[in-house]
Amino acid sequence: MPELPEVETIVRQLRPKLAGQRLLLVELLDDKLSLPVGEEMVGSTVVVVERLGKQIALNLRTTDGNRWLVFHLRMTGSLIWSAGNKPVEQKHLRAILSFEKGKLLFYDLRRFGTIILGNSRDEVSPKGLEPLSSGFTPERLGSLIANSRQVLKSWLLRQDRLVGIGNIYASEIPFTARLSPHRPVNSLSINELRQLHRAIVSVLELSIEHRGTTFSDYRDSTGKKGGFQKLLRVYGRDGKPCPSCGTIIQRTVIGQRSTYFCPTCQPAG
DNA sequence: CTCGGAGCCTGTCTGC
DNA sequence: TGCAGACAGGCTCCGA
Numbered sequence: 001m002p003e004l005p006e007v008e009t010i011v012r013q014l015r016p017k018l019a020g021q022r023l024l025l026v027e028l029l030d031d032k033l034s035l036p037v038g039e040e041m042v043g044s045t046v047v048v049v050e051r052l053g054k055q056i057a058l059n060l061r062t063t064d065g066n067r068w069l070v071f072h073l074r075m076t077g078s079l080i081w082s083a084g085n086k087p088v089e090q091k092h093l094r095a096i097l098s099f100e101k102g103k104l105l106f107y108d109l110r111r112f113g114t115i116i117l118g119n120s121r122d123e124v125s126p127k128g129l130e131p132l133s134s135g136f137t138p139e140r141l142g143s144l145i146a147n148s149r150q151v152l153k154s155w156l157l158r159q160d161r162l163v164g165i166g167n168i169y170a171s172e173i174p175f176t177a178r179l180s181p182h183r184p185v186n187s188l189s190i191n192e193l194r195q196l197h198r199a200i201v202s203v204l205e206l207s208i209e210h211r212g213t214t215f216s217d218y219r220d221s222t223g224k225k226g227g228f229q230k231l232l233r234v235y236g237r238d239g240k241p242c243p244s245c246g247t248i249i250q251r252t253v254i255g256q257r258s259t260y261f262c263p264t265c266q267p268a269g
Numbered sequence: 270c271t272c273g274g275a276g277c278c279t280g281t282c283t284g285c
Numbered sequence: 286t287g288c289a290g291a292c293a294g295g296c297t298c299c300g301a
Contacts, residue, residue: 003294032278054295074295076279092279110278112295150272159296167294215294216281235294256274258292 004164
């Protein structure tokens with residue numbers, strides 16, 4: 001489910017709601033979630049809310065130093081902010097974090113989502129580079145790609161190189177870059193590398209502007225759907241005409257995952 | 270080191 | 286209508 005634009009949307013919404021609030025109670029409703037929430041956590045204060053790759057991270061100031069409480073939504077997780085004491089939907093509810101002014105509700109149908117607690121930002125951060133950071137340049141992309149024989153689609157999903165891209169944007173980005181998802185990344189020319197770099201940044205930024213993509217389950221922290229699904233150009237559109245040239249969009253499987261592309265705009269080889 | 274496949278879960282949808 | 290099988294936005298682990 002949530003990739004970088006969706007998680008960024010949630011983080012931007014939660015930041016003003018949670019900043020400065022005291023955590024009063026943590027309730028875990030799923031045996032799969034095991035969180036070493038010690039005494040010092042109760043009464044801790046939210047310092048900042050940040051996106052770390054596809055994770056939502058709360059930095060908490062406790063009596064025993066700062067901690068990072070980190071949510072990963074995986075396929076079907078959502079984090080919903082519920083103000084005051086409104087009644088709460090119970091279906092698929094996996095955890096409740098109660099704050100002074102409301103509750104942070106963690107829902108997760110397929111139960112792949114995780115909550116972890118760490119002692120430092122480094123400890124909980126993914127290894128890959130943030131594609132919307134100033135350090136992400138065409139040159140840097142080139143060095144990340146160097147030596148990899150993986151095909152473009154699979155490479156874009158690697159969180160140890162570049163964080164935040166999931167299966168939807170791993171189809172949309174190659175389309176925008178006019179590159180075949182089957183291209184081995186070490187075969188890209190300098191110009192193609194620039195096109196790819198531009199596509200990664202522009203697709204992610206445009207999606208954030210539209211509060212992310214809701215293909216089926218994704219909801220933002222207010223329970224609303226995203227808006228970018230109206231702007232998807234290839235993902236989920238197999239059998240329909242390419243918005244650029246009219247050729248029928250094709251679906252294939254790369255690395256066990258659905259992949260969509262226009263055979264005319266994104267010619268192989 | 271790299272890469273591809275199985276597995277983790279629960280639900281919806283399609284075709285027989 | 287019933288049922289089996291495919292498929293779903295992510296990631297880890299294992300073996301080649």
